[in-house]
Amino acid sequence: MNLAALLTSAGINIAVCVILFSLYSVLRKQPCNVNVYFGRTVSITKRRSDPFCLERFVPSASWLVKAWRTREDDLLAVGGLDSVVFIRMVIFSLRIFSIAAVICVFIVLPVNYHGQTTNHPGIPEESLEVFTILNVQEGSKWLWTHCLALYIITASACILLYFEYKHITRLRLAYITGSSLSPSHFTLVVRAIPWSPEESYSDSVRKFFTKYHASSYLSHQMVYRVGKVQKLMSNAGRMCKILRDVSVEQTHTPDLFHCGMCGGATDSLKILATDSESVKGKSSLIDNSLGGRKKVCAAAFVFFKTRYAAVVTSKVLQSSNPMHWVTDMAPEPNDVYWSNLWIPYGQLWIRKIATLLATIAFMLVFLIPVTFVQGMTALKSLEKKFPALRGLLKKKFMSQVITGYLPSVVLILAFYVVPPVMMLFSTVEGWISRSQRKKSACFKVLYFTIWNVFFVNVFTGSVISQLSVFSSVKDIPGQLANAVPAQAKFFMTYVLSSGWASLACELMQIYPLLCNYIRRFILLKEGYNDTLSFPYHTEIPRVLLFGFIGFTCSILVPLILPFLLVYFVLAYFIYRNQILNVYIAEYESGGQFWPMIHNTVIISLLMMQIIALGVFGLRRTPIASGFTIPLLIFTLLFNEYCRQQFKPVFKNHVAEILIDMDQKDEQSGRMEEAYQQLHSAYCQAPITPDDSCSSGGSTRHEGDIVPDPENAKPPGEEPSQINPSWNVTFDGAESRKI
Structure with a gap:
């Protein structure tokens, strides 16, 4: 050449x-x-x-x-x-x-x-x-x-x-x-939770961390495998957000002609109300499907009182069996890839x-x-x-x-x-x-x-x-x-x-x-x-x-x-x-x-x-x-x-920085604000009750539904039906009942 x-x-x-x-x-x-x-x-x-x-x-x-x-x-x-x-x-x-x-x-x-x-x-x-x-x-x-x-x-x-x-x-x-105030600083992902026929996964997590990390353990939240229902709920959330944006942009126009293109008074509130009725029906279907299909997994998000406690716990081998109670620092809420949380830890290698x-x-x-x-x-x-x-x-x-x-x-x-x-x-x-x-x-x-x-x-x-x-x-x-x-x-x-x-x-x-x-x-x-x-x-x-x-x-x-x-x-x-x-x-x-x-x-x-x-x-x-x-x-x-x-x-995380951040938040009173964000941050879908919340000593928030831990069964057993009336908080919109 x-x-x-x-x-x-x-x-x-x-x-x-x-x-x-x-x-x-x-x-x-x-x-x-x-x-x-x-x-x-x-x-x-x-x-x-x-x-x-x-x-x-x-x-x-x-x-x-x-x-x-x-x-x-x-x-x-x-x-x-x-x-x-x-x-x-x-x-x-x-x-x-x-x-x-x-x-x-x-x-x-x-x-x-x-x-x-x-x-x-x-x-x-x-x-x-x-x-x-x-x-x-x-x-x-x-x-x-x-x-x-x-x-x-x-x-x-x-x-x-x-x-x-x-x-x-x-x-x-x-x-x-x-x-x-990132929730990921206080949160661990725990996988390979041992299955016990005598108690649910949620009880096992609460019992383990209350016994071995009593001074730093705050609460936990189980991971559920909801499959295609999660995608339906995500689509419903996206649709509701679009409807909310449309309602803001729509204006009341005078009745010029009696035609669909330019006539008739258009009230954006009526449009939103009408579309919300359709969302209501879809949400009921989603809820019914959720109650019949979701299964708890051998994984959970565990919340700690301080950042330093969470980091130290993530670095320690939790059990004499390295394939049980595997802990890692949790990703940021928007960074979580939920589908892979359901994979059994023993399959990863x-x-x-x-x-x-x-x-x-x-x-x-x-x-x-x-x-x-x-x-x-x-x-x-x-x-x-x-x-x-x-x-x-x-x-x-x-x-x-x-x-x-x-x-x-x-x-x-x-x-x-x-x-x-x-x-x-x-x-x-x-x-x-x-x-x-x-x-x-x-x-x-x-x-x-x-x-x-x-x-x-x-x-x-x-x-x-x-x-x-x-x-x-x-x-x-x-x-x-x-x-x-x-x-x-x-x-x-x-x-x-x-x-x-x-x-x-x-x-x-x-x-x-x-x-x-x-x-x-x-x-x-x-x-x-x-x-x-x-x-x-x-x-x-x-x-x-x-x-x-x-x-x-x-x-x-x-x-x-x-x-x-x-x-x-x-x-x-x-x-x-x-x-x-x-x-x-x-x-x-x-x-x-x-x-x-x-x-x-x-x-x-x-x-x-x-x-x-x-x-x-x-x-x-x-x-x-x-x-x-x-x-x-x-x-x-x-x-x-x-x-x-x-x-x-x-x-690695820097202990000096984490301890300073913990001390400043405790002195300013912002630690309680961080605690309140934890459960709502790690939700598995934008329109969902916090059906994955199974907390130990945590506070319930508006829009959250905490299922009874007794209903959290090992894989293969159906959890109890959740009340189909949900309090849902949309992105940027006030809470309303569907």
């Missing part, structure tokens, strides 16, 4: 990005697309339609200015700590690759280009290998520039990484102290092994499209396998598009299957919080993409075709040193296609936009109104993958760095815009993604140094190879220092 083919691919992607950016700047101004491009704002307050004006149809860059001026505190208030961690990852990448681009493009790239004494035919006709380290002669003294660049990039990355880790650790501590095997099998199956993509990058291979394409491939422009642009597009389309599959695997694993499930899926997608996009492409494209297999482990750095520069053309086109184009598609929100138009203009219904949470499990792996490619290719293929730099600049503006306007922070992990990001950067640095070690060995510069080994040791020591200095804050 020559430079002209790379420029062809770059031109196609630039054209796609310019078109999509222009469309976005126009479509975002249209009132019918408000729910698509301002979903977060609409969910908070109703956005009024702007009057018709020609300015709505003129592309503008106002969204870029707003994204640039937004402060980190504003992002923290809008998207939570996880969104700030994500943006800090992008900022770190932008800084380190700006340094790498300056060093490698202006120093290393000229050395690579003039490494051989042969005459150059001209820049457009040059092969990309001329710009790689493979063009430098063996034993050349100019290889010291690569060693110097390696030291500068490593030192800069470690310094920037240290300050980012320190800053995010400070933000996490502020996040813990800022959520002073089996599920994790099964998902690990399934992930490995999926990675092996995915070798098929990756190998196919590598076959597309070789023009001679395509002519042999598809003789009918010989005439088409002889055309210069078509051969450049097919070998330079299509392979990365095919791989991108194949990768759309990966995040949903990994999310399914993470769900099957049994995580009890949505943030843990998304973090697990993020981890799987990250290493899946690094393996398939980087290693498998390198091996299938170069090593297997040229050297078949590694002769020994010590040859791996040398093989990678030859293979990675040889695959430079694929990595560059992948950054263009999967990087630039994917950001443009993320900005456009193509799927919600199509759904919105189909619902409005074909189905004649209300527009797209689904709330979206930030897809960390797809976007974090993508950004880290490009960082991995950037580190490993920086001194080998410096030409890739300007393309990566453009990607991170676009990512900075686009992701900030999406966090401000589109995505809703329904829950968060409190910055738990950062340790994974830090570890991936360290792995990228080590891989860069190992490949450089192989390069210097192949180019017969043993002194440069010797200077690379201390760099490996320094990187490992730096990682260990960060692990000891910062990582414990992300794994």
Whole structure:
């Protein structure tokens, strides 16, 4: 592949990005697309339609200015700590690759280009290998520039990484102290409760914690398996919220004509009353189903009097049998993944092994499209396998598009299957919080993409075709040193296609936009109104993958760095815009993604140094190879220092902070306020009595129904029927009786 083919691919992607950016700047101004491009704002307050004006149809860059001026505190208030961690990852990448681009493009790239004494035919006709380290002669003294660049990039990355880790650790501590009345601080999840034929699960929990944690135990709440009934109740709650919003917007209009469109007095209170009657009937059905179907599970939320007591209890082994009375700190109420709380604790280790095997099998199956993509990058291979394409491939422009642009597009389309599959695997694993499930899926997608996009492409494209297999482990750095520069053309086109184009598609929100138009203009219904949470499990792996490619290719293929730099600049503006306007922070992990990001950067640095070690060995510069080994040791020591200095804050709770918070709340009298929120916070559905409440010594609140503990039976036995008349509290509405 020559430079002209790379420029062809770059031109196609630039054209796609310019078109999509222009469309976005126009479509975002249209009132019918408000729910698509301002979903977060609409969910908070109703956005009024702007009057018709020609300015709505003129592309503008106002969204870029707003994204640039937004402060980190504003992002923290809008998207939570996880969104700030994500943006800090992008900022770190932008800084380190700006340094790498300056060093490698202006120093290393000229050395690579003039490494051989042969005459150059001209820049457009040059092969990309001329710009790689493979063009430098063996034993050349100019290889010291690569060693110097390696030291500068490593030192800069470690310094920037240290300050980012320190800053995010400070933000996490502020996040813990800022959520002073969070119910999760006082709550444990207890699973694997032993079944006793003589007493209910609720009695067992009360008896156990009253006996062994009498001084700190407050009350508890059982978890019930309500199945499909819970979804019906959630839908009913959503419908009632919509009816309430409609009642606020409706106004009394005069009787103009006697027709349904514009005549007749419309009283919003009458509409709400009529619709409430239908909700009343559905609620009765739901209640009847609930009484007949719900079953208590061997899991419960246990509430404690202080935060410190809850943390200490969660860290202690509760029973001599480790498979009984398993305790963990409870997730935030909005973060609970209720379905997995019903999974028996003894199944979890089996599920994790099964998902690990399934992930490995999926990675092996995915070798098929990756190998196919590598076959597309070789023009001679395509002519042999598809003789009918010989005439088409002889055309210069078509051969450049097919070998330079299509392979990365095919791989991108194949990768759309990966995040949903990994999310399914993470769900099957049994995580009890949505943030843990998304973090697990993020981890799987990250290493899946690094393996398939980087290693498998390198091996299938170069090593297997040229050297078949590694002769020994010590040859791996040398093989990678030859293979990675040889695959430079694929990595560059992948950054263009999967990087630039994917950001443009993320900005456009193509799927919600199509759904919105189909619902409005074909189905004649209300527009797209689904709330979206930030897809960390797809976007974090993508950004880290490009960082991995950037580190490993920086001194080998410096030409890739300007393309990566453009990607991170676009990512900075686009992701900030999406966090401000589109995505809703329904829950968060409190910055738990950062340790994974830090570890991936360290792995990228080590891989860069190992490949450089192989390069210097192949180019017969043993002194440069010797200077690379201390760099490996320094990187490992730096990682260990960060692990000891910062990582414990992300794994454990700080006793000093929790005790201070407990003392302040007790002195100010806010502790009783925290106690009153506990039972209502961990409800299994928005419209439900607190049928999962089975408290020991707790206070009942309006809207709560506490079932008799005697009726809480082990699985397989039916609980008693609950009175079908419920006191229900809607979101933002006063309590009423259905």
